[in-house]
Structures are given as structure tokens and as C-alpha cells.
Amino acid sequence: MAKAKTNTEDYMRMYRQMVRIRTFEDNANQLYLSAKMPGLTHMYSGEEAVAVGICEALTDDDRITSTHRGHGHCVAKGANFKEMFCELLGKEEGYCRGKGGSMHIADQSHGNLGANAIVGGSMGIATGAALRAKLQKKDDVTVCFFGDGATAQGLLYEVMNMAALWKLPVIYACENNGYSEYTKTEEIAAGSITARAEAFGIEAHQVDGQDVLAVNALTQKLVARARKGEGPFFIELMTYRYHGHHVGDINREYYRTKDEEKDWKDNRDPIIRFRAYLVDQGIASEEEIEAMNAEIKEDASAAVEYALAAKYPDVSEVDMHVYTDIKHACA
Ligand SMILES: Cc1ncc(C[n+]2csc(CCOP(=O)(O)OP(=O)(O)O)c2C)c(N)n1
Numbered sequence: 001m002a003k004a005k006t007n008t009e010d011y012m013r014m015y016r017q018m019v020r021i022r023t024f025e026d027n028a029n030q031l032y033l034s035a036k037m038p039g040l041t042h043m044y045s046g047e048e049a050v051a052v053g054i055c056e057a058l059t060d061d062d063r064i065t066s067t068h069r070g071h072g073h074c075v076a077k078g079a080n081f082k083e084m085f086c087e088l089l090g091k092e093e094g095y096c097r098g099k100g101g102s103m104h105i106a107d108q109s110h111g112n113l114g115a116n117a118i119v120g121g122s123m124g125i126a127t128g129a130a131l132r133a134k135l136q137k138k139d140d141v142t143v144c145f146f147g148d149g150a151t152a153q154g155l156l157y158e159v160m161n162m163a164a165l166w167k168l169p170v171i172y173a174c175e176n177n178g179y180s181e182y183t184k185t186e187e188i189a190a191g192s193i194t195a196r197a198e199a200f201g202i203e204a205h206q207v208d209g210q211d212v213l214a215v216n217a218l219t220q221k222l223v224a225r226a227r228k229g230e231g232p233f234f235i236e237l238m239t240y241r242y243h244g245h246h247v248g249d250i251n252r253e254y255y256r257t258k259d260e261e262k263d264w265k266d267n268r269d270p271i272i273r274f275r276a277y278l279v280d281q282g283i284a285s286e287e288e289i290e291a292m293n294a295e296i297k298e299d300a301s302a303a304v305e306y307a308l309a310a311k312y313p314d315v316s317e318v319d320m321h322v323y324t325d326i327k328h329a330c331a
């Protein structure tokens, strides 16, 4: 695995965050399958090293924008289980008072500007946040997460053009999980994805998205340079989603093989790989890791129980927080 400039504590936090995401998703999947969760959701399992490697290189002042497959981004950027599960279940203590659900979680206190169910929808928001930082002479950086399928959206080329011309502190993070819904990336994306960013003069990198240290090392370097005005940057992260496109996608054997899934899970799983590295390097013992895993499982179960018992927002609130007071928003 690639080495990042971090210490033992940072390594353990990265491991913990990856397990927190996997555990969150296992619980969310169960909630959906047992018909306790309204709406639809898209699992992030398998892609944990991307969100964690990137978000661990950011501070709370740095911003992210997220996608329909966004639970991992939220957790990696500091969200807590209770408010996340409450949001998924439509409860009033959720991050968006239960009105956003799985695909619209925002957590401003940690710089998460929000997920977006519109593919590519957060690209303009991220670039706008970076423009704000530049105009206000702040040194925060914005990371825009999006999928390989979203590279088909024209908006990406409009914002990359502007970001490159104005040298904005934004990092475009393309999570290439090999599929856009039920279609393989190579069937819809001509040429190389990084070359598209390079066409705008943007420095672009491809990295193993299953190697949290490689992702983190690269992001640390790019964030530091973006703070100094050397942005924008583009990263293509090679990764894989373990579940179907969404939780109701039961036909994934029609577009990918069981052998392919098994290969990614057995040989490239980001958590198994990092766990082996931690033990091998003497950073943690198997017992310490098992204890951490068990503690996270308990936290998640307690948060699920809490959310199941929590209140729904009152019907009288149906319009509240849906429209904004424009004067307030611009203050
Ligand atoms: C503008 C728009 N077009 C189509 C859709 C339907 N849709 C939802 S997710 C998705 C595929 C996205 O693929 P990708 O960007 O690779 O993200 P992934 O699901 O693989 O994480 C599509 C086409 C949508 N939500 N928004």
C-alpha cells in the first residue's frame, strides 16, 4: 500500500471511519429490506477508501458536495449515526428534519454542502463554493464528488472551464466504480476520463480507490496546493460498488458476473486490505480491531433503535424549510 504522511492515530481513525461507513450501510440495507425505510437508497459499500482517504485530508472549513450514493461522504466528513438514521427514516431529528431522506443529506457544521439526486447536480454548487472562497480570500478547498456516469453531463465541462480559467480551489473527485446504473463505463465513456480534465489544462490523476493511504496521500498534496491557489485538480478514483445500483436492483447478474464481484470483494476490499496492513505493521492487534468493529456495530444498532422510536415532523411543518427567505440566505 502507498504510504501517507500520517501517524498511528490517523491510521486508526481512517480504519474506524471506513468500518463506520460499511456498518452504516449494512444497517441501512436491513432497514430497507424490512420495509422500515421509506424511499430508495444507494449503498456506498466497497467504496469506503475513496470518501475516507479524501475527507481525512480536509478540515471542517473545507467543503464537499455529494451524490445520490452519498452516505459514505457524509460519515467520512463527520456526520453522526443518529441524525443520519433519523434522516433516512424521515424523522424530525434528521439532518434535514426528515425531509431530505437518503439522497439529500447536508451537514453544514462539517462543511458538507449536501448530496444531490440529480446526477452531476452538485458540480455547479462545488465550483460556486470554491469561487466564494477565492473572492473572500479564504483558504478552504471544496471537493466535488461525482460518479463516472456523471462525466456525461455537460455541466462538468462548463465548470471545469471556469475553474481552470479562474484557478479555483476545487478538486473534482470522480468515483469510477465501473458502472452507471446498469451500463459498464467503457460502453458509455469514450477515451480517458482524466484526459477530459487535462483538455482544460487541469492537472489530473488516476488512483487506486481501494487503497486508503494512496488516496489520502494524493489528496493531502493536492489540497495543500489548492490552498495556495494552484488548483483546480481532478482525481479519478478506481473503485467498485458491492451492491446493485440501488437497493431494489436485484438483477445485477444481467450486467456483471458473480466472479467479477467476488474478485473485488476477495482481493481488493479496502477494509480487509487496510486491516491487514495495520496488523502487519504492528499498528493494531487483531483483538483491538475486533473490539473497534464490535463497538461500531453497537453504536449503529443503538442509533437505529433511537431513530425507529423517534418522532416524525408534525404535518404543520410541511412547508417549513422548503422555501428560503432570500434576504436571510444572502446575509
Ligand atoms: C440528471 C439525471 N439523469 C439521470 C438520473 C438517473 N440516474 C440516477 S443514478 C444514475 C447513474 C449514475 O452513475 P454514476 O455517476 O457512475 O454514479 P454511481 O451510481 O455509479 O455511483 C442515473 C443515470 C438522475 N438521477 N439524474
Ligand SMILES: [Mg+2]
Pocket (backbone or CB within 6 Å): 147, 148, 149, 175, 176, 177, 178, 179, 180, 181
Ligand atoms: Mg458509477
